[in-house]
Amino acid sequence: MPLLNKLRSGSAVATKPPTGLTRLRVILTVFFALDGFIFAGWVVRIPAIKEQTGASASALGLALLGVSAGAVITMVFTGRLCRRYGSHPVTVVCAVLLSLSVALPPLTHSAAALAAVLVVFGVAYGGINVAFNSAAVDLVAALRRPIMPSFHAAFSLGGMVGAGLGGLIAGSLSPTTHLLGLTVIGLLVTAIAGPALLHLQPPNPPAGRTDPEETPRRLDSRARRLVLVFGFIALCTAFGEGALADWGALHLEQDLDAHPGMAAAGYSLFAGAMTLGRLSGTTLLERLGQxxxxxxxxxxAAAGMLLGALAPTVWLALIGFAITGIGLANLFPVAVERAGALAGPNGVATASTLGYGGMLLGPPAIGFMADWFTLPIALTSVAVLAAIAALIGYGTRTPRNPRLDSLQ
Incomplete structure (x- = not known):
């Protein structure tokens, strides 16, 4: 009982975690970073793929819809797969599929074909995001610390490296060779980290926490509303991340006459700023709260995106992208962690599905707005949604929920 009281009071937070939990944290961090690396490697080659397929802005937007459509459809079922087979095997299988599918876009020569292969890429991307976020939520509960931002920092760091590498080789290496290289790297990393993850059992839920499989059936109406609220906040955040991933480089290159390498560096800078914000996320959550x-x-994020979208020079736009990255950094991990704390894998799946619904709406919406108005004006929609997320966060403030606080 004294030990349990110490854990509840938080006095044991500094205790060194068991070796198995530390290994699990490291391996999950690797998969988060790999996911960001592969995804960023793809997005920085979007301008080249657009030119290769001859797609208009709106046609490209519809093709990019394939990623989000595949992701959202898969996320609906991945929570069930994680409960049945475990989040660790699902993570490994999806990592293999993600690595293989990233090599497909350069093989297409029409917007329709591009959309088809991006559905496959989206299936893998959506599946791995629900799976490793579910595993991370269990680990957060076991460690009793809000470390979720550190995993998403690894995703952003992987994105920064992937985008930076893509920017360096964009002018000298074809998209086919580049993305095939990502396939090889992804399969090698999975071959090393995958077996280690499969040999680690998910941590047991802490005392007093319900079984994740039973949690979704026992949620009261307030908890269900909270899951949806967190999901909508994730939607607003994912819309912004997707917009900068899919359209940021094109905006810099097309509207501000940036060199392809500089345009690719825009997303790298955004991802780097987001990484820094997420690395400090655990400390900020412990001190400030959700x-x-x-x-x-x-x-x-709203202020930064207004600058990034409307700035008259490349450098001001880059500063705006960096500010946006800092602002958006911890919104998605907070939303997913809280939804998972309330409803287990189903909560992660719900928040992720709504979140990537933002990506589902984002590419075609921005593409059509770019055709109707201009791309800079279309990108201001990111600022609008970020402001809405802030207003929702302020409007739904309540006394601290013990069920949520048990993870902090």
Whole structure:
């Protein structure tokens, strides 16, 4: 009982975690980083793929819809797969599929064919995101610390490296060779990290926490509403991340006459700023709490994206992208962690599905707005949604929920 009281009071937070939990944290971090690396490697080659397929802005937007459509459809079922087979095997299988499918876009020569292969890529991307986020939520509960931002920092760091590498080789290496290289790297990393992950059992839920399989059936109406609220905040965040991933480089290159390498560096800078924000996320959550993180982050992202979209020079736009990355950094991990704490894998799946619904709406919406108005004006929609997330975070502030606080 004294030990249990110490854990509940937080006095044992500094205790060194068991070796198995530390290994699990390292391996999950590797998969988060690999996911970001592969995804960023793809997005920085979108301008070249657009030219290769001859697609208009709206046609490209519809083709990019394939990623989000595949992701959202898969996320609906991945929570069930994680409960049945475990989040670790699902993570490994999806990592293999993600690595293989990233090599397909350069093989297409029409917007329709591009959309078809991007559905496959989206299936893998959506599946791995639900699976390793579910595993991370269990680990957060076992460690009793809000470390979720550190995993998403690894995703952003992988994105920064992937985008930076893509920018360096964009002018000298074809998209086919580049993305095939990502396939080889992804399969090698999975071959090393996958067996280690499969040999580690998911951590047991802490005392007093319900079984994740039973949690979704026992949620009260307030908890269900909270899951949906967190999911909508994730939607606003994913819309912004997807917009900068899919359209940021094109905006810099097309509207501000940036060199292809500089255009690719725009997403790298965004991902780098997001990485820094997420690396400090655990400390900020422990000191400030969830609501200030959402409110301040949403407001900061809104201001940064207005600058990034409307700035008259490349350098000002890059500064705006960096500010946006800092602002958006911790909104998605906070939303997914809280939804998972309330409803287990189903909560992660719900928040992720709504979140990537933002990506589902984002590419075609921005593409059509770019045709109707201009791409800079279309990108201001990111600022609008970030501001809405901040308002929702402020409007739904409530006394601290013991069920949520048990993870902090």
């Amino acid at each position: 609501t200030p993180i959402i409110v301040i982050g949403g407001a900061t």
